[in-house]
Amino acid sequence: MISYARAREILTRVAGERGAWGSETVTLDQAMGRILAQDLASPESVPSFDNSAMDGFAVNSMDTFSASPATPLVLNVRGCIAAGETPIRGEFPQGAFDTFEIMTGAPMPFSESAKKWDAVIKIEEVEVTRDREGNAKSIVLRRAVRPSENVRFLGTDFKRGNPLAQKGHVITAESIMALATLGVVKFSVLRRPKVVFLSTGRELVDSNTADLKPGFIRNSSAPFIAAALKSFGVDAKFLGVIADDASEFERALDQALAEKPDVILTTGAVSMGKFDFVAQVLEKKGAQTFFHKVNIRPGKPILFARFGETSFFGVPGNPVSTAVGLRFFVIPFLRDLMGVGKEPALMARLDRAVKKPQGLECFYKARLWVSSDKGQQGQLRVKILSGQESFMVSPLLEANAWAVLPEQRDALKEGELIEVLPLGATLSEGVVIL
Ligand code: AMP
Ligand code: MG
Numbered sequence: 001m002i003s004y005a006r007a008r009e010i011l012t013r014v015a016g017e018r019g020a021w022g023s024e025t026v027t028l029d030q031a032m033g034r035i036l037a038q039d040l041a042s043p044e045s046v047p048s049f050d051n052s053a054m055d056g057f058a059v060n061s062m063d064t065f066s067a068s069p070a071t072p073l074v075l076n077v078r079g080c081i082a083a084g085e086t087p088i089r090g091e092f093p094q095g096a097f098d099t100f101e102i103m104t105g106a107p108m109p110f111s112e113s114a115k116k117w118d119a120v121i122k123i124e125e126v127e128v129t130r131d132r133e134g135n136a137k138s139i140v141l142r143r144a145v146r147p148s149e150n151v152r153f154l155g156t157d158f159k160r161g162n163p164l165a166q167k168g169h170v171i172t173a174e175s176i177m178a179l180a181t182l183g184v185v186k187f188s189v190l191r192r193p194k195v196v197f198l199s200t201g202r203e204l205v206d207s208n209t210a211d212l213k214p215g216f217i218r219n220s221s222a223p224f225i226a227a228a229l230k231s232f233g234v235d236a237k238f239l240g241v242i243a244d245d246a247s248e249f250e251r252a253l254d255q256a257l258a259e260k261p262d263v264i265l266t267t268g269a270v271s272m273g274k275f276d277f278v279a280q281v282l283e284k285k286g287a288q289t290f291f292h293k294v295n296i297r298p299g300k301p302i303l304f305a306r307f308g309e310t311s312f313f314g315v316p317g318n319p320v321s322t323a324v325g326l327r328f329f330v331i332p333f334l335r336d337l338m339g340v341g342k343e344p345a346l347m348a349r350l351d352r353a354v355k356k357p358q359g360l361e362c363f364y365k366a367r368l369w370v371s372s373d374k375g376q377q378g379q380l381r382v383k384i385l386s387g388q389e390s391f392m393v394s395p396l397l398e399a400n401a402w403a404v405l406p407e408q409r410d411a412l413k414e415g416e417l418i419e420v421l422p423l424g425a426t427l428s429e430g431v432v433i434l
Contacts, residue, residue, distance in 0.1 A: 015336030268317030
């Protein structure tokens with residue numbers, strides 16, 4: 001039997017043999033969660049014009065340096081500029097002390113002369129005299145306005161030609177905000193991996209079955225796999241349930257291969273039981289099997305094979321074994337295939353001592369939190385939940401992470417640092433959802 005570390009090496013090598021991953025062009029509304037396949041540079045400068053950061057009055061700061069409570073300055077208002085208006089070009093008559101009323105986001109008035117409107121004073125800071133229609137006529141200023149005060153200058157947010165985002169960047173809603181600002185609405189992203197999956201087990205009935213007959217169980221893994229792959233941005237297709245019959249499985253495998261997926265995933269029938277036929281059928285069909293059984297718990301009988309361009313994972317049927325197979329084998333393999341790099345490791349301190357079987361790397365249902373206790377403030381802590389058996393699904397409602405316990409150890413002490421992985425796989429870097 002091989003170690004988990006060795007299994008990971010094999011997965012990475014096999015993924016590497018697939019060669020470059022494809023890309024496709026998407027528009028901004030399709031881009032959420034996708035991974036950039038190209039570097040992006042800013043096509044424009046933003047703001048694209050100098051504009052006001054406040055509702056107030058545009059002034060020439062030089063005019064105002066003498067203004068103080070004791071020596072108030074009166075400025076004549078030449079007009080009003082709203083957001084959405086084209087910039088007003090106004091010459092400064094020699095010696096004129098004047099101003100424009102201006103709204104947030106409205107373009108600053110500009111002048112060809114050396115003297116310019118270069119600052120905005122907030123409306124709350126001046127006394128305004130208005131005519132009957134409400135148009136400002138003059139203001140009284142009781143302090144000097146600093147150059148650039150309350151002005152958002154051209155190019156302060158984005159500069160044309162500057163790098164925006166690199167290949168490998170995961171598009172978030174916030175990235176979409178930035179790209180929309182710049183009108184970058186079409187770009188190249190990595191194509192989605194395609195996974196087809198099927199369940200084996202004649203005891204399985206659909207999860208919407210109301211009355212379970214004795215001996216039957218609901219298929220919980222198929223809805224889980226569909227949801228988990230969807231949240232990881234995978235194009236996933238369920239091919240249904242196969243009764244425990246090798247020839248039926250063989251037909252389903254042909255159907256799966258015809259879909260030309262990147263990965264076929266099957267649950268169940270990889271252990272040592274009489275009806276565990278997956279390994280034999282793969283052999284018969286000429287698959288190249290890389291490993292069958294890894295020193296892990298749960299999920300030990302996991303199998304990894306390849307049919308040409310299509311990789312095959314057979315994970316054991318207990319739902320938690322299936323979840324471990326997906327999180328610790330399939331997802332890392334998909335990352336390798338896409339060339340997006342390994343998931344960043346997170347470390348947390350055990351909240352109490354724990355015993356484990358030596359010789360098996362254990363992936364345990366766990367709960368992570370950031371401590372606020374004295375002496376541990378800000379520390380990431382982890383609790384191993386009770387109910388680690390691979391059929392025990394109920395702890396998953398409390399879990400938010402997997403705790404990884406090293407193969408060689410048989411016990412770990414309270415406070416020891418261990419590796420943890422958030423439950424849900426996401427492509428974003430280092431995101432922990434607590
Ligand atoms: P197997 O790996 O086929 O021997 O299945 C191991 C255990 O997992 C058995 O108790 C099965 O009934 C159960 N099991 C198999 N497939 C599923 C499934 N899709 N959903 C829930 N339980 C399953
Ligand atoms: Mg079975």
